[in-house]
Amino acid sequence: MAPTLQHLIVPYAATIAPLTGQDSQLPALPRLARLLARLEQQETDAGDEYSLSPPHERVLARALGLPTTDGAIPWAAWQAGERQQACAWFTPCHWQASMDQVTLQPPESLDLPEVESRELFEALRPWAEEDGITLHFESATRWRAVGPAFADLPWASLDRVAHRQLDAWLPNGGQLPQARALLRLQNEAQMLFYTHPLNDRRAARGLASINGFWISGTGAWDGQALPAPRVAASLRAPALRGDLPRWAEAWVQLEQDEIAPLLAAAEGGAAVRLTLCGERNAISWASGLPAKPGALSRLRGLFQRQRPLDLTQLLSQL
Template sequence: MHATHLLIPLPPAPVGAVLTPPPELTRLLGLMAPAGRLDTPEDSPALPHELVVARHNGLNTEPGHTPWAAFETGTVGTPCAWITPCHWQVGAQYVALADPDTLALDAAASEALMRAAEPYFAEDGIALHPTQPGAWLAKGEVFRDLRTWSLGRATGRPITPEMLQASTGHHPGLRRLQSEMQMLFYTHPTNDERQARGQLPINAFWVTGAGALAQAHAPRPGMVVDGRLATGDPHAAWAAIAADIASHWLPRAQAGEALQLTLSGERAAQTFATQPRSVWRRLRQALSQADTTFLTTL
């Protein structure tokens, strides 16, 4: 099945900067009309594009309560969450979560840290399982109704007491584990090796995607999430996205295929959809140069 919905998460723009979309994107928008908007409050624990993906897959869209770990691993009936070993940057007046993707934690180091942490988590009825470098699947009743902040929302911003309390659900076991892991990781050989290579030490963990699924829930086809703007050179990413739009999405839209495009920022996601040809013909002049000022509101 061909994808019919393109979702592009937009990174935060520098202060004072105005996003200028490539002409290919403007042309595609010119063949579409607004088809729904999702707004989130400033203190939402989930990014708008994460909620769009959750809605597409029929998952819980209450911010902070989408059971991503259960969904992504096919775990049914057992509450679970993702545990991400991470680095907290401690300043004079703040603590911030460093981007886990920059830590380059390989599979061997990730599992070594997990094996050291296992007995401590087990004391609170939490079983850890290695799944991929830099992420552990954690299973335990504590995760059933836990409201968590996504890594995308938490990374790079000061970790407030409210965020930390939300990420542990005011659960004394999880709060204690945070302190225990800080001490355990501080003396772990893996961190000695990392620091000898000039890498940031692992000094904490972050909980995301908590919840449970009552029945098997397969991913629904049809959506492509293009996350290239979140990594690497934004100019190169825009160029690659523009090329894909020109070769794949524009011809299909021009042929009258039913397609959707969602552009998602820090606070909102705006969806557009192609219109029936008869409608498009009536509005062709008005839409020949799409108005992209809405991007400043995402």
């Protein structure tokens, strides 16, 4: 029997923000260098920063055996164990409007307790039902929506829009007719939430309003999935905020918490796989598998010659 493969996926191993300035210099990551020196590059998941599904979602979906259609990976159905019915996540958030753009602030940055989230959930539920959508309260930051509207409906991942402009990510109702009712529901929610007493109470406490929701994780799931690899989530928040010093600090902690055990397993002869994901591409390395030739093979030679890891050079490929 083949040994169980230990697979670690690292989202936001690189960001689209440039690594410039003294405060943005990455520290040495010796365990990562040692691990990559032992592994063979296997494949690259190539894309760009405009895909609806970021690289780490594509890689995870492929590892699980889920559909990988851009913007239509059925995360809501899979995570909820909902079989055969199309689902989506509704994420309550703050749409921050300025003179020339609207930016989305995700709930984890908004101090949204469950009791307040439930108030808005109950306010939106009858409006959703009029459109044939059933809402289920999963947590303060995520409501599950069920209905045929979410079948074959691409929508940008929350990770694509958190702390970023929305105009490029909202579907075009003229080109995507099945999105029109949902775009209308989003507009109705903005008006409904704007006048909700909850936001007056939040304003009195100096908190941003919850004035909308984002749709993501759309699609139906057939109930089949492979064992999930481990996903290291600690780089996500500072990367999305564009906080490069904190992102670099998170890399040091991640190397200790996640890379070190994987390195120990590899040195002990275990089959391991490491996938580093940026906002454009993802690259996988593995042990015990034949290497595939590729444009990044020169990096493997770099590590195998025992040179210090130039993480900035590596991350530029992501």
